[in-house]
Amino acid sequence: MDEKPLVRDLVKAHSRQFTPAERRVAPFFQGESLEVALQSITKLAEAAEVSTPTIVRFARKLGFDGFHDMQNAIRAELADRIKKPLAKLEAAEMAGQQDHILNRFAQQAVSNINRTLSHLDLAAFDDVTEELADTSKAVYLLGGRITRANAQNFFNHLQIIRPGVTLMDSSPNVWPQTLLDFTADTVLVLFDIRRYEKDLERLASLAVGQGARIILFTDQWGSPIEKQASASFRAMVEAPSAWDSSLALNLIVEAMIAQIQKRHASRSTERIKTLEEMLGETPIFRDLGKTEDDVS
Template sequence: MPINTEIFARMGELSPAEKKVARALLSNYPTAGLESAASLAKAAGTSTPTVLRLVTRLGIGSYPDFQRRLREEISHTMLSPISRTEQAQLAHDSSAPLERAIAEKIALVQALSSSVPPSEFDRAVTALASRARQITVSGGYFTRYFAMLLASQLDQAVPNVEFVSEPFGHDISKMLRLGAGSIAVILDFRRYELVSKQAADLARRQGATVIVITDQELSPAVEFADIVLPVHVDGVPFDSVVGITVLVEALVEGVLHASGQRGLDRMKAWEESVHIARSYPSAIPLEALANDTEEIEEEG
């Protein structure tokens, strides 16, 4: 089994410090593992002994043995020159752009199964469905729209959910209310924003559980995260939001199922209490609409 696959499968067994090393490895695999143990520890924000403990947990005798296995993996997985040439030609094929775009987006969705450790996803769902005292959701310049979507949908399944637009501006009071039993969900994708790291730091110091949703290169905010959900976002000309959208929907669905009858009761109360003006249903005959208009004109 490749080392990254084993790390991914065993993420739930690792200590918080070991998870930091694992995330650093997975976000820059296999290059990160070819550096010294001290360099890997620095990149992960941990210590060299933590790196060595992770290697031992994987059943590998020493760090040199770990690097030897990495080099063997690289040798076995490198493509032949002809394969690389064929892939390059496919990448520059200008025909069928719609079909190619669809295939690329499908691949990004499928990549969720290899970028988001199931144990981390399950922990996020359990936390969000566990009657949290407060849940704040914040994002960056572009990701705020997905933060708003996540907050508005979660709010229909569980109580005490708040969207945070300006963590250190108008919404600072929401951040300062965070404490033990609270959850801060932070979305931060490349190009990373300082405010996201600061918000994660503040939430952690307040005693809240911090969930960071980020891309495969990992936001600096993960330094303060308890749970990290990485998404592949490669796209042209802009990073793709397909994976983010699917992950957000999967989280909401997971939370609704995990909250059971409580979630259903809340959704029912929400539907019965919130009234949104809708256009006329298509089933209403046009003549009826015309008659309504004539009556209004006569009354006028």
């Protein structure tokens, strides 16, 4: 199934083709706030200080039949983005009452993965993999309420492969003292899917102010943090459930982990060997799993 590009992505893709007047229209379709774009063509023309025919030409240049067709596409995007969990659940149940939930989940997961891979920028993937493997850079990770587990998973693997990896505390109250150490050699990996979290957006802004680079993992609509990110990876998250799925996100993460370890096999192997020795030699770890009778 072909994924329709977002209007703001179409604007970005066609930016070089715009006339000077059309370039004044573009900002109204690139931000998170689309109130003006959803008003009448006259109000949009006034706000952009262009003529109404310019708005029509702008819409057609993006591949729409006209202004109203473009507005309908934006409304559909917004409806998808703000869809309530209960509405998602009811829609999923109506669509597959006869099928077992496990089968429907598997079908959706395969679809999500295929659609994610079809849009993935492989060059960006390779660049980010190299950056995260560079031990001269400090790496920090954090996720939102739902994606905290994704960040934790990435951290657990990265810290074994390389030094200088930190999982940030989830409380915004302790972020300032961490931000003090951010420099141009800092990489902040963030996970943010709908409902996008304002605290994470603010953290990204502060981190960039300190010179850090942002690597973002988000959903198909794109978190507002994309404006701050040096690289962004969108994954399909729809699922026949009240919650979104993070399987496609984890696929990207685990592929990155494999690539980092492969490119720096000798170093990561030595770290894993040292870790295993510590687990075997340290009594507190050696005694884990023993019963009380075994220890006494």
